[in-house]
Amino acid sequence: xxxxxxxxxxxxxxxxxxxxxxxxxxxxxxxxxxxxxxxxxxxxxxxxxxxxxxxxxxxxxxxxxxxxxxxxxxxxxxxxxxxxxxxxxxxxxxxxxxxxxxxxxxxxxxxxxxxxxxxxxxxxxxxxxxxxxxxxxxxxxxxxxxxxxxxxxxxxxxxxxxxxxxxxxxxxxxxxxxxxxxxxxxxxxxxxxxxxxxxxxxxxxxxxxxxxxxxxxxxxxxxxxxxxxxxxxxxxxxxxxxxxxxxxxxxx
Amino acid sequence: xxxxxxxxxxxxxxxxxxxxxxxxxxxxxxxxxxxxxxxxxxxxxxxxxxxxxxxxxxxxxxxxxxxxxxxxxxxxxxxxxxxxxxxxxxxxxxxxxxxxxxxxxxxxxxxxxxxxxxxxxxxxxxxxxxxxxxxxxxxxxxxxxxxxxxxxxxxxxxxxxxxxxxxxxxxxxxxxxxxxxxxxxxxxxxxxxxxxxxxxxxxxxxxxxxxxxxxxxxxxxxxxxxxxxxxxxxxxxxxxxxxxxxxxxxxx
DNA sequence: TATTTTCTTGCAAAGCCTTCCAAAATCTTC
DNA sequence: GAAGATTTTGGAAGGCTTTGCAAGAAAATA
Numbered sequence: 001x002x003x004x005x006x007x008x009x010x011x012x013x014x015x016x017x018x019x020x021x022x023x024x025x026x027x028x029x030x031x032x033x034x035x036x037x038x039x040x041x042x043x044x045x046x047x048x049x050x051x052x053x054x055x056x057x058x059x060x061x062x063x064x065x066x067x068x069x070x071x072x073x074x075x076x077x078x079x080x081x082x083x084x085x086x087x088x089x090x091x092x093x094x095x096x097x098x099x100x101x102x103x104x105x106x107x108x109x110x111x112x113x114x115x116x117x118x119x120x121x122x123x124x125x126x127x128x129x130x131x132x133x134x135x136x137x138x139x140x141x142x143x144x145x146x147x148x149x150x151x152x153x154x155x156x157x158x159x160x161x162x163x164x165x166x167x168x169x170x171x172x173x174x175x176x177x178x179x180x181x182x183x184x185x186x187x188x189x190x191x192x193x194x195x196x197x198x199x200x201x202x203x204x205x206x207x208x209x210x211x212x213x214x215x216x217x218x219x220x221x222x223x224x225x226x227x228x229x230x231x232x233x234x235x236x237x238x239x240x241x242x243x244x245x246x247x248x249x250x251x252x
Numbered sequence: 253x254x255x256x257x258x259x260x261x262x263x264x265x266x267x268x269x270x271x272x273x274x275x276x277x278x279x280x281x282x283x284x285x286x287x288x289x290x291x292x293x294x295x296x297x298x299x300x301x302x303x304x305x306x307x308x309x310x311x312x313x314x315x316x317x318x319x320x321x322x323x324x325x326x327x328x329x330x331x332x333x334x335x336x337x338x339x340x341x342x343x344x345x346x347x348x349x350x351x352x353x354x355x356x357x358x359x360x361x362x363x364x365x366x367x368x369x370x371x372x373x374x375x376x377x378x379x380x381x382x383x384x385x386x387x388x389x390x391x392x393x394x395x396x397x398x399x400x401x402x403x404x405x406x407x408x409x410x411x412x413x414x415x416x417x418x419x420x421x422x423x424x425x426x427x428x429x430x431x432x433x434x435x436x437x438x439x440x441x442x443x444x445x446x447x448x449x450x451x452x453x454x455x456x457x458x459x460x461x462x463x464x465x466x467x468x469x470x471x472x473x474x475x476x477x478x479x480x481x482x483x484x485x486x487x488x489x490x491x492x493x494x495x496x497x498x499x500x501x502x503x504x
Numbered sequence: 505t506a507t508t509t510t511c512t513t514g515c516a517a518a519g520c521c522t523t524c525c526a527a528a529a530t531c532t533t534c
Numbered sequence: 535g536a537a538g539a540t541t542t543t544g545g546a547a548g549g550c551t552t553t554g555c556a557a558g559a560a561a562a563t564a
Contacts, residue, residue, distance in 0.1 A: 003542075019257045022520085032544045037521080053551070054254040054520065080297045109299060123375070123382055123391075130375055130396045139403055141393030141411045144378060146385030155411060159393045255552075274510085284554045289511080305562070306510060 006031060007039045011048055014058050021055040075206045078230035078251075082204050083107040085251035086169060086228040089202060090114050094166035097194050098125055100150035100187075103171040103204045119165055121156050121190060123149035138163075145186065152186040160193035168198030173214030175205050177240060179221055181214035188218050200225045207232035221246060258283060259291045263300055266310045273307040327458045330482035330503075334456050335359040337503030338421060338480040341454065342366050346418040349446050350377055352402035352439075355423040355456045371417055373408050373442060375401035390415070397438065404438040412445035420450030425466030427457050429492060431473055433466035440470050452477045459484035473498060 006029045013028055014020055020028075026036045044051045050059055083106030090096065096115050098104055100122035108125045111118070112134065120126060121140040129137045140159035142151030170191055172180040180203060182188050195201050203224050210233050226247040229238070238248050258281045265280050266272055272280075278288045296303045302311055335358030342348065348367050350356055352374035360377045363370070364386065372378060373392040381389045392411035394403030422443055424432040432455060434440050447453050455476050462485050478499040481490070490500050 019254060021254065034544055035542085038543085052254045052256045055257075057254075057256055076297060123378060126375060126396060127379065127401075130398065130401050132398065137396040138405075138407070139375075139391065139393055139396060141391055141407065144382045144389040144391060146382070149379075149382050151391055153390075155390070155393065159407060286554055287552080290553085 003039070006035075007043055010036065010039055010056075011043060014049055014056060018058050019052075019055055024055070075208065075230075078206045078232065079103050079106045081230055081251040082206060082228050083110045085249050086202060086204050087111045087114060089226065089228070089249065090167060095119070097160070097163075097165045097168040097198050098122060099168070099170040099191060099194060100125070100148060101171045103206060104169055107169055107204060119160075119163055121151040121159075123151065140190075150187065152190060157189050157193050160190060160197050163197050165198045167200045167202060168194045169202045169204065170194060171204045171209075172218055173209065174212035175203070175209050175227070175237075176211060176213055177221065177237075177244075178213075178217075180218045180224070181216060182218045183214045183216070185216060188216055191218055195219060195223050202226045202228060204228045205233075206230055207234070210234050210237050253282070255291070258287075259295055262288065262291055262308075263295060266301055266308060270310050271304075271307055277308070327460065327482075330458045330484065331355050331358045332361075333503035334458060334480050334482055336362045337501050338454060338456055339363045339366060341478065341480070341501065342419060347371070349412070349415075349417045349420040349450050350374060351420070351422040351443060351446060352377070352400060353423045355458060356421055359421055359456060371412075371415055373403040373411075375403065392442075394442075402439065404442060409441050409445050412442060412449050415449050417450050419452045419454060420446045421454045421456065422446060423456045423461075424470055425461065426464035427455070427461050427479070427489075428463060428465055429473065429489075429496075430465075430469075432470045432476070433468060434470045435466050435468070437468060440468055443470055447471060447475050454478040454480060456480045457485075458482055459486070462486050462489050 009029050010025055013025065022033050022036055026033045029036065040049070040051055040056050043049050044056070048059070050057045079102060082103060086107045087110035090111065092114055094115055095117040096111065096119070098108055098118055098120040100120070105122065105124055108128055112129070115135060117136045117138070118129065119138040119140070121142060123144065126137055126139050129135060140151055140156045142156030143153040144150070145152045172191070173182045174180070182191065201224055203226070205227060207230050210229070221241070221244055224246055226249065227241060228249045228251060231250055231252045233250065238250065241248050261281050262277055265277065274285050274288055278285045281288065292301070292303055292308050295301050296308070300311065302309045331354060334355060338359045339362035342363065344366055346367055347369040348363065348371065350360055350370050350372040352372070357374065357376055360380055364381065367387060369388045369390070370381065371390040371392070373394060375396065378389055378391050381387060392403055392408045394408030395405040397404045424443070425434045426432070434443065453476055455478070457479060459482050462481070473493070473496055476498050478501065479493060480501045480503060483502055483504045485502065490502065493500050
């Protein structure tokens with residue numbers, strides 16, 4: 001049997017079985033485990049299935065959710081740790097502005113029972129809290145920025161210029177000693193309004209954002225009160241931030 | 253069995269059981285309690301369930317968060333028929349204001365490929381379109397009214413007073429010859445703003461709303477251009493509406 | 505506070521993955 | 535058709551991940 005033929009049979013088998021172990025597949029196509037392993041690597045590279053430990057899995061049907069929501073995101077452990085650490089900074093009873101983005105989504109998940117009121121332009125965050133009535137969620141208006149479920153545009157900016165909150169929790173595309181940068185002008189307008197609206201500004205960055213510079217500048221370091229990051233953040237940059245009087249929390 | 257497979261089975265089990273203890277899960281997937289514990293931690297980090305002491309609890313899936321979404325609703329056949337009929341009234345290219353509520357959600361589902369732009373205060377509707385970028389969705393701001401996922405309050409009213417659209421599609425709690433009524437003042441404020449903002453006003457009522465009167469009056473019959481209903485609507489009332497120069501579409 | 509249950513942490517065993525190598529199969533070239 | 539080069543295959547060694555267990559810490563219960 002040719003290689004292609006074998007890979008096709010593997011794909012077909014998985015299509016019925018959802019999961020399959022290496023041995024299972026090896027038996028099914030009559031080849032060694034090593035060969036199946038190689039086949040799976042190629043198949044995974046072309047995107048027709050996903051490798052797992054000990055086997056392979058069918059690609060999950062394209063869900064209609066937003067690009068992240070929860071699973072399916074890089075640096076998951078780190079972001080979850082950042083989320084927890086950031087939530088612990090919040091005093092009970094404070095009102096919070098929450099930015100959009102995957103990192104902040106993880107903050108939101110740890111925030112539920114601490115605060116009475118949050119203000120956000122992120123649909124995933126709104127959905128997270130919308131069904132419960134434990135806390136009040138104010139959603140800024142705006143146009144949905146498709147894949148991410150962020151509300152952008154003048155309506156969104158306006159909403160934040162009218163509001164005041166104790167804390168704003170944001171993230172960005174990159175952090176250097178020159179300040180914070182982000183990828184899209186639409187987002188930046190809103191984030192600037194958020195910063196102005198809040199008494200205390202907390203930025204969350206996973207380690208991959210350190211030292212990186214994104215397309216457009218958002219604000220200087222002087223706008224930031226606190227940075228929350230994970231244990232893999234470069235020590236030197238952390239030290240330099242502290243020297244500039246920024247509180248840096250390293251989540252672990 | 254691979255780790256992912258096991259985690260999926262845990263998630264599936266919880267989907268039926270709401271709660272489950274560690275031992276229960278361990279027995280069900282044939283792994284040790286330690287392993288299940290670790291699995292639960294990962295699953296909780298992705299947000300698919302919530303850890304509790306001694307077990308885990310289900311988190312409602314995003315599509316089912318709000319009280320209705322699509323299934324789990326009375327008069328499903330009728331509402332779907334109304335939704336399709338109402339969507340057919342829309343000319344390609346028109347901009348649409350969509351009210352919240354289960355009936356209108358069904359309209360939205362049939363609207364996707366007809367219009368370039370919709371404006372809504374319903375989170376379920378926003379979620380429905382938010383992940384695609386086929387059409388522009390403008391979300392009014394506001395406070396989330398918990399169970400239904402409607403955005404209410406001054407921010408929402410204001411958003412609709414600034415906007416203009418070709419068509420507004422609304423529903424209400426009751427329809428009599430005296431006009432339309434609804435259950436909540438917060439909703440009524442917004443609906444009035446929607447009516448003012450649109451050139452043409454379409455109301456969708458399933459048959460149970462005919463002849464009923466809800467708590468608060470919303471508007472008179474003179475505000476309505478078109479009513480869409482289902483085949484079980486009382487003929488007499490339909491006839492009387494037509495006599496008053498209202499276009500009545502009966503979906504079947 | 506005392507007691508039980510559950511959680512965390514560390515560790516050793518088992519299983520899986522990567523890497524490398526030699527044999528087999530296939531393709532080139534003459 | 536034959537010799538050599540190339541690719542594919544199956545297997546083995548070593549490293550990494552996962553798993554189950556046990557002991558101490560923390561939390562819930564009474």
